[in-house]
């Protein structure tokens with residue numbers, strides 16, 4: 342099992358960021374974490390990266406305690422800041438040095454469609470190019486697990502599609518992807534399985550076809566999503 346969370350809680354004072362989550366992700370699966378603002382998605386990533394410890398419950402990543410397998414995990418976090426005056430090629434090269442068996446930098450730049458941006462500094466990149474750079478930095482260590490927190494948040498429809506074509510190509514190498522999104526159509530289009538979270542709990546864990554057929558408590562999904570309807574701009578990605 343690539344990711345296994347069993348009855349995991351993470352409390353901050355009286356806030357239950359994660360409130361009894363069970364989650365299993367198998368090797369090679371692409372799983373979407375779908376939920377409104379404050380649902381607990383980022384906290385789940387922080388738990389899986391070993392950046393925070395659970396208040397209760399157990400978390401295992403690639404069969405080990407989170408944090409002890411960082412070299413085998415690639416991550417794109419919302420909070421990621423980038424040094425502005427360093428070039429794309431230099432950044433991906435620097436990242437590669439942090440891993441024992443990295444992919445060739447040129448190959449990763451090509452895979453993320455950044456070859457002709459390699460000499461450009463971060464300040465000159467568009468929002469979508471910046472996200473692709475973060476993906477390149479997540480991929481260069483040849484990770485077995487990719488954790489992507491709202492990786493396409495700032496992208497237009499065409500960029501999202503291109504991004505997922507690139508990201509899914511890494512699954513052909515056996516990588517597993519867990520990603521967070523606010524967007525049900527994106528989750529359905531990209532994921533093998535959709536896990537809907539709200540208020541720190543899993544409401545639904547089902548393949549997209551079950552969400553569409555209504556077998557998976559679709560009303561729960563809509564309930565979770567309507568909470569965010571005022572904060573998320575319209576933007577069907579299909």
Ligand SMILES: Nc1ncnc2c1ncn2[C@@H]1O[C@H](COP(=O)(O)OP(=O)(O)OP(=O)(O)O)[C@@H](O)[C@H]1O
Pocket residue numbers: 353356357358359376377378379380381382383384385
């Ligand atoms: N370090 C922290 N200290 C206190 N509260 C926190 C901390 N981190 C998260 N929380 C709270 O835990 C809850 C879950 O937050 P989290 O960031 O995991 O949600 P999310 O689903 O990623 O939201 P978003 O879609 O807005 O990114 C929120 O109420 C948040 O305010």
